[in-house]
Amino acid sequence: MPPASLLPLPKDSELAEIAAAAYHGPWAWRDDGDVAAIDARATTGHHVVAFRGTTKNGADILRDMRCFPWWHHRVGICPAGFLKGTQTVIDRLIFDTADYAKAGALIFVGHSLGGSEALIAAAWFAALGHPPAAVVAFDPACAGLWKLRRLIKQVPYSRIYWNVFDPVPTVPLFYRHPAEVIRIGKSIGSLDPFVYHRIANIVDSVKAYEAKSSPAP
Numbered sequence: 001m002p003p004a005s006l007l008p009l010p011k012d013s014e015l016a017e018i019a020a021a022a023y024h025g026p027w028a029w030r031d032d033g034d035v036a037a038i039d040a041r042a043t044t045g046h047h048v049v050a051f052r053g054t055t056k057n058g059a060d061i062l063r064d065m066r067c068f069p070w071w072h073h074r075v076g077i078c079p080a081g082f083l084k085g086t087q088t089v090i091d092r093l094i095f096d097t098a099d100y101a102k103a104g105a106l107i108f109v110g111h112s113l114g115g116s117e118a119l120i121a122a123a124w125f126a127a128l129g130h131p132p133a134a135v136v137a138f139d140p141a142c143a144g145l146w147k148l149r150r151l152i153k154q155v156p157y158s159r160i161y162w163n164v165f166d167p168v169p170t171v172p173l174f175y176r177h178p179a180e181v182i183r184i185g186k187s188i189g190s191l192d193p194f195v196y197h198r199i200a201n202i203v204d205s206v207k208a209y210e211a212k213s214s215p216a217p
Helices: 012-021 058-065 080-102 113-127 146-152 193-197 199-213
Strands: 036-041 047-051 069-072 076-079 106-111 134-138 157-163 180-184
Touching: 012 036, 012 047, 012 106, 012 134, 012 157, 012 199, 036 080, 047 080, 047 113, 069 080, 076 080, 076 146, 080 106, 080 113, 106 113, 113 134, 113 146, 113 157, 134 199, 157 199, 180 199, 193 199
Parallel strands: 047 106, 106 134, 134 157, 157 180
Antiparallel strands: 036 047, 069 076
């Protein structure tokens, strides 16, 4: 098998499905509260870490609301809840996946809060000199400022998907997205904007986007 760095990356729709699976576990990395991530393998052979997004757990919602600026020398200024959540699992994550990162075989993904944490984790690995092969976030809240963006630029493939009218990627207002943002999806006639934030809807929108973007045979 060629080195992972020479292998084609999995489709983003496959990564979206892995992000959806993060809601169900089993979790390979978890703090004593609300931060959780699964360990998965893509069809291309890449090792994928997928962070679970916000659930109805009150701790999740509280973490989302803790958006005041917090600084860390690795990744700069980020929303406090997102940064501190990532910090609770980062040491174990580094210990468990360092070899994959060095081999160019590590990918970070996540949806919602999990997408924000995936971006911060990817930047953290970049700060340590071993950026992952890719980071893809699905409808994440804004995760940081200029240092996070500089670090994410070191990741060979980085994307943020924003599904139609979902309001989550517009907040917190003080922050910015650190990677290319791709608008996907279409109106399904619902007056509830959070319908567009559901991971199942996002998976369908990513698949439709790929189908439309793929060149005709």
